[in-house]
Amino acid sequence: MDQYRQQNGREHFPLGTVNPGYQEEELRYYSDVNSPAGLYPGYNVNSSAHIPLDRRGSDASSYHSDTGPRHRWAAQETRDASILLDKLPSRQLERLASDVAQKSSFRQKSKKRKSLHGTIHIPRGKDVSKELMDQYEEDPNIMDEFDIKDTTLPLSSKMRIRSITKKRPGRLKSLKYSCGIAWMHFRQKMSDFAFYLQLWKGHMKKIEGHFGTGVLSYFLFLQWIFYINIPVFIVTFGFVIVPQLLDSSNIYSNKTFTGKELLLGTGWFNDTIMFYGFYTNGTISKTYEMQFAYLLTCGAYYIMCIIIIALSISRSYKTNYIEGSGAYDFYYVTRVFCGWDYGIMAVDAAKLKHKGIWNELKEYLSGIQKEKKQATCKEKCKWIFFRAATNLFVLGSIGGCGYLIYFLSTDKRIADVTQEELKDMVMPLCVSGIILILPLIFSFIGQLEKYEKPKTELYVGMVRTMLLKATVLAVLVSSWYRGDITNMHPCWETYVGQEIYRLVIVDFIFTLLVTFFIEFIRRLFKEHCCKFLNYPEFDIGRNTLNLIYSQALCWLGTYFCPILSLVVIIKLFIIFYVKRVSVILNCKPSLRPWRAARAHTIFMGFLFVFFLLSAAAVACGIIFIPPSRQCGPFRNKNKPYQIVTDFVNNLNHDLTWLQVIINIISSPGFIAGALVILCVLTYYMRIVMVGHKEMVTLLQQQLAMEGKDKAYLLKMLQEASSKHKDKPKLLDRGRQLSPGAVSTIESSRPGGRQFIKQVADSISIEKLAEDNAHSRARRKRDRD
């Protein structure tokens, strides 16, 4: 091998070693001549036998008609074939690739490493560590930059290599190293610490063990939302709530705390830091202006959220759709190699997983064997009409719900209800009821519609549910902004905050009730009286969408009720435990596979849309709706946003340049220009992407062609070698020996390394270049 590499480096014969296709063309001469005697140096290649490229296609196709030539030669004599295969240039190419890549990765630093599979050293021989050490002896410097952690050597070999290659570095270098090592240790400590801080590890493990990654994805999503609420709370707490608490001019109400406020958010809570109305418009300790603090904090946490969500959505999109694009052509491969969930630990779950994989494959197989029966025209029309009707029904019911909420928000009779609690609770109960019941109806309709793929049914159901939730929230927000409420209540922002608080609380209660009744009670029934019921399955989609809705409420309400994020954090914390207990006690794993990775992207997409909607709603409130006159930080302004414009206008005297910059940035011309530039950039990126895609398909076609060539050549080689085998008995004895011995003896036989080298020797470089140009031209013509 080494020898070959050196040879290779000296002779500048890169094409053949990089692309097996080129090699094959040269090999073809010999296979056609069919005379192994001609393989020795001195044989004149230029003499004849250049097979025109057009024959390639015909040959390949002719022999592909008898379904797999390889099977024939493979069947003939497996051992022989495997030796032949092993001698193929591409086999050596593979070794070479990993060798070269490793070699280069010693020199270049880690950046490049990700790009190619090459650096992972698959130990082929028994003792790879020895190989590495040999390399080290050749060039002691390679270990400097080579990260031994990134190899697949066993730990003991890594340690051995490290102990051997340890040497005393120079003083400067040792300082550098010790700094690096200290930094590394620090990072390691931090990540260990973070590991301890990580919540719910044991629970996650248990859930994954019993239910697999599908159900776990719900809990991970819950945990993720829990985590993003924490910085939101810290920011609001630090910059808004604490300064307000420190303010000496606070007026607390003399109402007593009775307990029902927890549910209603009114009464005693009215005059606490919970709601917008309590915050002052003055300055705290003469320097801290509450107005700015309130508005800027609000802006800050929205920006923070958008950054977090955008980053994580782009990462998820990248792994699932861009890097993973095309993975869905690999149906069987992913079933076979990614089918098993390594996290499964429970016996039942493992049995179910076996059965699930079996089911899935079976279904797919039966689907293929049945051949899709063509639906008749009548059948098609029937389904189209049916689906149009169901869609109309769904849209109608969503519209109806919107109207119901509109009606409730305007109807005077509700305002006249004397009982305060009832009056306050009508709206949240209604909203939560709608959000609980309609999705169930939608999923029932989805089953009736009989989509071909369960995936379509799932996504259609999700889109409908989210449309419903968005409509409900939009109607609510518009009813708050319409003016009735702003006129009716002396401090309408506090009222809105209370309304959202009630929505959050009622949603929480409903979640608990649903968990209790649908999961717990159903299990009791199943176990004690109605045997025909099934154990409930954990509905990942519905539960996750509920989480998204509750988070949307939180984003909507944080402006009106700064402490809402804390409420949501507590709520999520409790929900986690309730769901965890319920899922382990009551549910059984589902047979239907859940593609967690892909569904995650979609959930993130929904979350992002809801975030944008709620941020837009709050922004509208800040920019266009006049604040209440008697309360809140913006009580003497026409619009909350006015403090910003006032601030900019007041800059006149001391900071004119800043004002100029702000004026330029906010001018229509600048914004239009920025938009145009963004559009052009997007367009350019798109063009590049399309180009790459075309390139990829071209290369794939080429690869397929090369594969056919290779199979064809293998057949020829097989024939040639079987003829050859009969004659020189002497050489043949080598085959009886161990494979290692074979390779030494056989290296001069067709396909061997020596053989390739001889071919390389005998072809002049000019000839090679000419041939390649020739063949490339032909190939291009063929393609056209």
Add this chain to the structure above:
Amino acid sequence: MKSGTKNVKVPYSTIEKMVELKENPFCKNICEVFSEDGSGDMTFDDFLDMCSVFSEAAPRDIKAAYAFKIYDFDHDNYLSKSDLERTLTSLTGDGLIRDEITFVVSKVLEEADLDDDGMLSYIEFEHVISRSPDFISTFHIRF
């Protein structure tokens, strides 16, 4: 002490009873791949190796390399037809009949075998696996 612990091996029969592995259909392969002498008995180092490969922090290509070794039943560095058949049998638990297994295996090869040699090399395996988003999430054990 240090040299003493180095040579202690936990036999395969004990490791296979670990709760994380005992339901895994590839338990035997996993143990063999990670034990240095290929017998399935593990030293502490081997065990650490296994934990690190299955952990969340392990990079995708390391995971893919080990997955390849796990599915390579006969240790010849290629996933041949018999390897794939055995993988499938382990996965479905004897549910599929012979013909179906052969069919699925031929489909797998059709999809992933780029150079048409009737078996999957590591490069081909990695090419497919690196595009599957499910791989990272499923090839992961919480120890």
